Amino acid sequence: MTPDSSSRNTKRVTITDVARHAGVSTAAVSKVMRNAYGTSPAMQERVRTAMAELGYRPHAAARGMRGRTYTIGVLLDNVRNAFFADVLDGIHEELQDSEYTVLIGAAGFGADEQARTIRSLVDRQMDGLVLIAPGTPRAEVLATAQATPTVVIGHHDASDVHDSVVDADDVGAGLVVDHLVALGHRDIALVAAAGSRTGRWQRTPEIALADGYLRAMDRHGLAGHARVHHAAYSDDGGHAAGLALLSGPDRPTAILTGADVAALGIYRAADELGLSIPADVSLVGYNNTAIASLAPVQLTSVDQAGHTMGATAARMLIERVEGRRDRSMQTTMTPRLVVRRSTGAPHVR
Amino acid sequence: MTPDSSSRNTKRVTITDVARHAGVSTAAVSKVMRNAYGTSPAMQERVRTAMAELGYRPHAAARGMRGRTYTIGVLLDNVRNAFFADVLDGIHEELQDSEYTVLIGAAGFGADEQARTIRSLVDRQMDGLVLIAPGTPRAEVLATAQATPTVVIGHHDASDVHDSVVDADDVGAGLVVDHLVALGHRDIALVAAAGSRTGRWQRTPEIALADGYLRAMDRHGLAGHARVHHAAYSDDGGHAAGLALLSGPDRPTAILTGADVAALGIYRAADELGLSIPADVSLVGYNNTAIASLAPVQLTSVDQAGHTMGATAARMLIERVEGRRDRSMQTTMTPRLVVRRSTGAPHVR
């Protein structure tokens, strides 16, 4: 009797209502919406005003049953990595004036969790997917891409079934090593993600990075000084790596990391050990996120143009979704070194 | 003729396939899935194995046409605010083992954009919505909540149509003022968001914060020293506010802000003006995000328990979605002050 929660029954305006109001068939309304062939300007006009007058909004689920949902799904592992925010901004900007909506699935670092999230996105009939450095096995991503247009950001492994947008991580690592060597460093360590070999990805960002690092060290005749330490790209991951590297007897004079977040964890570790940056240790991040430029931080980092990567990925994806391109493509961005106050000449011991 | 993109036709396993495989009707399968009344254990068993054998996954769009989509939509203005990440973590954790999926709509700061995003979420048949400090007019939120279960985080305005989770921002402001006064400060400024009065929200977080600040200043007999400066909760917003406040002749000895992000902007401004923190100016953030505790930052901040807020919101929302509660409720969390190195006794000039 009371007007309780059963009052959640505000009937939606449907295509049928619009059709009736405009005095045409539902098929006609549908055609106008999708601006398909076979509609006169006069009818379009009538239908459009009817839609406006009734405040019609298409029902995405119903659309999903037959056609598109006009929704793009983005998978990322964690929201805290500011680099992803840059990528997202790029995606949003590109899709701003289109009729597509972006929905984000934040999955965490676990491969299972990520796989579940990808499946969720597919089940919800996303028209296209952007996967940012997915941790799921490659086979699974390929299977998904088979059914839904997909752009993979980060992994260098190309495929004829999905598009890719990557940063030339190996080049980036080279830039950093060159910079540090020029400052006089020889003992340069790399802290990078472990990179799940199990997933059968041959060239994840961290593998490319390590590769570039090792090649650069070699080029400078410092192959003997090279060492790679694995850590998760998070504050805690960096902290643990920092403690391990900096508390040993042969501590490096410079550390290069694969992510700014991790660099900040190392910063914290250094602080706890009474070491100051860059006096005792030089530190270089990757991604050039907003935190890197923050006043108290001033982290030397490698800029990856996350914004552009996101925008590019979105553009590529829409081309595929709308069937304007039928073969896969890869885009590689060139990184740039941004020198700030966290690097300097090594202390003479 | 070539196996091109038309090979995107991997037929989905549908409920009909499962039904046939198990030798029952589709209605039966549907019942088992929703574990509705009227299914024998024997049949459940058969259906479940059939689903497993065929690798069946329900089609969310189809579900959305009649029943639920098992999807929760979260609206936030920007991904960069680490406080939101905490909230998201809480939501995720709470929903971890349920069959609900969380999808995030990142809308930006504009009211229009946010309204559009909310509509997108509704059109995609989300079962429930979590709106984090929405900038859309209150009326619009109420209308949405009328049709879809909704939890609003942040705004103190209660409503009988949606649930709320808030932080006692006024209390938090009081804690900070008390702390600063105890250190010897008298000239304490507040930097907070403008708070769109147009939206008809009576008590946004920033209004509550300003309120608590003014009352606390008054309590200490410092009403004459109180001043509120408006700024967007972003790095740039804080930077601008910082420059304005700190370059004037009567610069405050302490600044309290409504968000850590903004505090970091002020930090940058101070740095540019050659002022050091806390020697020249004490600085206090709000949210106690991960950045606040970062080694080079060490920002005194107010902890808002974002994680708990998120988890609580999710729990409340699911109760509503599943119809286990039919009246609205509000939850208020008590903030806690976390003192770090960005506050100290004022310099005697």
Place this chain on the structure above:
DNA sequence: CGGAGCGTGTAGAACGTTCTCCATCCGAAC
């Protein structure tokens, strides 16, 4: 022995779109 009542399962109509035909109209060409 004739229901009533319960437990179990099914038929089939929604739900709001898209999209493939098909019907009609109109003008031009023969």
Place this chain on the structure above:
DNA sequence: GTTCGGATGGAGAACGTTCTACACGCTCCG
């Protein structure tokens, strides 16, 4: 004045679920 063909609009069948209504068989009770 017939035929052809293009342009325009509509009928109606999908799409994969949910859920109401009902059918069937059993047991229990009077």
